[in-house]
Amino acid sequence: MTPAWIVYAWPRVLCEAQHAQSLQFAHLSTQVLVTGDAARPSLGQTLWQGAEGQAIAGVAWDWISLPAGLVAMVDPMALITNLQFLNPAGEVLAPLESVLQLNEIVHGLPWQYEVQRALGLH
Template sequence: MLATGDDQRPFVGQTLWSGESEQGAAGLAWDWVFLPYGVVALVDPLSLVTNLQFLSADGEVLAPMESVRQLNEIVHSLPWQHEVQRRLSSH
């Protein structure tokens, strides 16, 4: 996690999640913002960066816009918001 911010501007940062699979390394990154009342949100749910490739039921590669839904489901299933809140509270 990388973050910047101060009393005048909200904290913003980037998060990178990565792991190994049978096919090799996989990664997913996104920008976030720390909003009032401790809310951490994606800056832009359409601007996730990844090396993952999604396939249709027929084995066809999904277009980027079709993959965005899959990527957002992955991000929302990860405990990244709690980790951001924890790290920022230690500053």
């Protein structure tokens, strides 16, 4: 299974911010790092990849299980990616602006289903 943090080693991919939502990401892997029980939640990482032209982009993050089979991102500000977003003038977006772009991408992915599947809930 591909470790989620390998995305740091992938070549940087430049993407115009206005086209970020058109990127098509697919599930690459989900890992359960801590199997929870009644006293503590399960924890893990998930990794998604997509293409921007000929380049391969990736985004990964940590997740945590919640009661009733729900899962959530551990920290929506701590996404790992090799994407670098550009504004219409071709300038690199500030980190906060990039995180907003990444969270919009993540929001559109069926990642909770994949995590629940890894936990044996589906």
